[in-house]
Amino acid sequence: MTLAVKRTNKVLKNEKIAEGIYDMWLEAKDMASFAKPGQFVSLYCNDGSRLLPRPISICETDQSTESLRLLYRVVGKGTEEFSKLRPGDMIDCMGPLGNGFTFEGTRALIIGGGIGIPPLLELAKRLSCEKTIVLGFRDETFLVKDFEKYGSTYVATENGNLGTKGNVLDAIRKHRLTGDIIYACGPAPMLRGIKEFAMESKIKAQLSLEERMACGIGACLACVCKSVKTDPHTNVNNKRICKEGPVFYAEEVIL
Amino acid sequence: MKNADINLKVNIAGITFQNPVTTASGTFGSGMEYSDFVDLSRLGALTTKGVSLDPWPGNPTPRVAETYGGMLNAIGLQNPGIDVFIKRDLPFLKSYNTRIIVNVVGKTEEEYCAVVERLSDCDVDMLEVNISCPNVKEGGIAFGQDPKRVEAITKQVKKYSKKPLIIKLSPNVTDIGENAKAAEAGGADAISLINTLTGMKIDVERRAFVLANKTGGLSGPAIKPIAVRMVYQAACAVQIPIIGMGGIMNGEDALEFIMAGATMVAVGTANFINPKATMEVIDGIEAYLKRNNIKDINELIGCVR
Numbered sequence: 001m002t003l004a005v006k007r008t009n010k011v012l013k014n015e016k017i018a019e020g021i022y023d024m025w026l027e028a029k030d031m032a033s034f035a036k037p038g039q040f041v042s043l044y045c046n047d048g049s050r051l052l053p054r055p056i057s058i059c060e061t062d063q064s065t066e067s068l069r070l071l072y073r074v075v076g077k078g079t080e081e082f083s084k085l086r087p088g089d090m091i092d093c094m095g096p097l098g099n100g101f102t103f104e105g106t107r108a109l110i111i112g113g114g115i116g117i118p119p120l121l122e123l124a125k126r127l128s129c130e131k132t133i134v135l136g137f138r139d140e141t142f143l144v145k146d147f148e149k150y151g152s153t154y155v156a157t158e159n160g161n162l163g164t165k166g167n168v169l170d171a172i173r174k175h176r177l178t179g180d181i182i183y184a185c186g187p188a189p190m191l192r193g194i195k196e197f198a199m200e201s202k203i204k205a206q207l208s209l210e211e212r213m214a215c216g217i218g219a220c221l222a223c224v225c226k227s228v229k230t231d232p233h234t235n236v237n238n239k240r241i242c243k244e245g246p247v248f249y250a251e252e253v254i255l
Numbered sequence: 256m257k258n259a260d261i262n263l264k265v266n267i268a269g270i271t272f273q274n275p276v277t278t279a280s281g282t283f284g285s286g287m288e289y290s291d292f293v294d295l296s297r298l299g300a301l302t303t304k305g306v307s308l309d310p311w312p313g314n315p316t317p318r319v320a321e322t323y324g325g326m327l328n329a330i331g332l333q334n335p336g337i338d339v340f341i342k343r344d345l346p347f348l349k350s351y352n353t354r355i356i357v358n359v360v361g362k363t364e365e366e367y368c369a370v371v372e373r374l375s376d377c378d379v380d381m382l383e384v385n386i387s388c389p390n391v392k393e394g395g396i397a398f399g400q401d402p403k404r405v406e407a408i409t410k411q412v413k414k415y416s417k418k419p420l421i422i423k424l425s426p427n428v429t430d431i432g433e434n435a436k437a438a439e440a441g442g443a444d445a446i447s448l449i450n451t452l453t454g455m456k457i458d459v460e461r462r463a464f465v466l467a468n469k470t471g472g473l474s475g476p477a478i479k480p481i482a483v484r485m486v487y488q489a490a491c492a493v494q495i496p497i498i499g500m501g502g503i504m505n506g507e508d509a510l511e512f513i514m515a516g517a518t519m520v521a522v523g524t525a526n527f528i529n530p531k532a533t534m535e536v537i538d539g540i541e542a543y544l545k546r547n548n549i550k551d552i553n554e555l556i557g558c559v560r
Contacts (some may be wrong), residue, residue: 051528052527217288219284236310
């Protein structure tokens with residue numbers, strides 16, 4: 001039984017915080033209180049020519065106002081439509097979907113890259129253990145101050161704008177960062193690198209994956225990833241990112 | 256007029272369905288994922304995702320892409336195979352008070368027949384033979400584009416089936432009427448149409464195909480006028496009942512298919528946009544009948560000629 005619901009939610013705030021990156025708060029009764037770090041919501045376009053929901057990770061929840069924070073990048077017409085929403089506008093939303101991160105270990109190494117960074121904020125907020133946070137950006141940074149509240153935060157930028165010049169792994173090696181559990185979300189090449197790093201350093205790693213989705217609830221089988229063991233749905237090696245994921249242990253999946 | 260005075264029941268091959276709304280194969284799994292959102296017992300029937308003899312892993316990702324008013328999919332019929340279906344999915348489906356239509360797929364004629372034979376002693380209501388999937392290299396559409404092959408496979412599968420048989424037709428043909436007649440001549444108890452239209456999307460920034468499979472099946476409201484036209488043409492060509500589908504989003508869309516000649520309709524892509532779409536289609540049909548003072552849905556089947 002899932003706790004997901006579909007309803008029309010009110011936009012509380014929707015602001016551009018970096019080039020192409022928007023910060024939205026949604027009123028989300030029946031969603032915010034159940035949402036776990038690492039879960040996502042499906043956002044639906046108001047324009048009927050754009051049928052499919054856009055899966056957006058939950059960046060933060062506010063239990064007192066029952067609202068959700070979604071940080072998203074404008075990558076196409078759907079997200080462009082979202083970027084034009086104003087406070088008071090309504091948007092169809094389904095969630096919370098998928099499985100979130102599992103809390104474990106005593107020294108967390110939280111690693112985010114680009115638009116994979118947002119879901120790690122709620123995680124950093126809720127984890128009570130010792131936390132080291134590494135954030136990688138192409139050039140412009142975002143959310144860094146939000147993360148600094150929850151742990152020692154290191155930044156890497158590809159152009160050397162801020163922090164280590166290079167990627168998250170360069171920052172990890174430079175500062176000799178470690179932990180007993182890795183939580184990571186970011187582009188596929190970054191996750192492949194982190195999986196390798198985690199194996200070498202013998203650190204358990206939870207990775208949050210993404211793929212093009214349709215239904216978001218495990219029925220259409222669009223968003224599968226290759227898994228080491230057979231999956232519970234089809235008994236092949238295809239885990240559903242929306243249902244069994246989006247968070248997987250590094251050793252479970254073939255990236 | 257009260258709702259209780261309205262008859263939504265329809266009949267195909269001697270089987271009564273409580274209403275004319277089912278699910279389009281592949282958009283509803285075996286119902287499990289949707290049971291959190293809708294009461295499956297309200298469906299006229301639940302049509303399952305295609306079931307093959309062995310588990311099929313499907314195609315590489317990306318498997319879906321959005322297009323204007325529609326979507327392309329190239330899932331490739333990923334499914335757990337008949338053993339898991341019978342052991343896991345069927346008992347789940349039997350816990351609901353709805354008719355069960357099992358969609359059958361295969362790479363060869365023998366494989367279709369083997370799955371059909373396995374299902375013959377199962378407690379299911381009808382079988383739908385998918386000879387129209389555009390996303391697999393073997394089987395699927397290969398059987399569905401030539402009327403001679405449509406008739407031949409229908410005859411062959413019919414020999415193994417103790418259940419009434421629906422043949423699911425492809426729209427990727429020159430003359431849908433010929434294929435409908437071929438299925439009827441082969442002994443089909445009903446036909447369903449349309450499956451998806453073969454399409455393609457190119458990412459101009461990356462200068463690459465969006466789908467890993469290059470092509471995919473187009474579905475959604477964008478294809479509805481084609482689907483309605485084809486259901487009409489098929490209805491003019493054959494006597495057997497038709498299950499119509501293609502872009503149905505609401506009750507009025509469903510009624511177009513019924514007026515064109517469909518006895519039942521299937522809701523597909525709409526489930527991805529609104530998990531309660533099937534219920535809204537049933538309610539929409541009922542509201543239309545009430546509004547127009549029509550007592551029996553059967554009065555509307557093929558009423559536009």
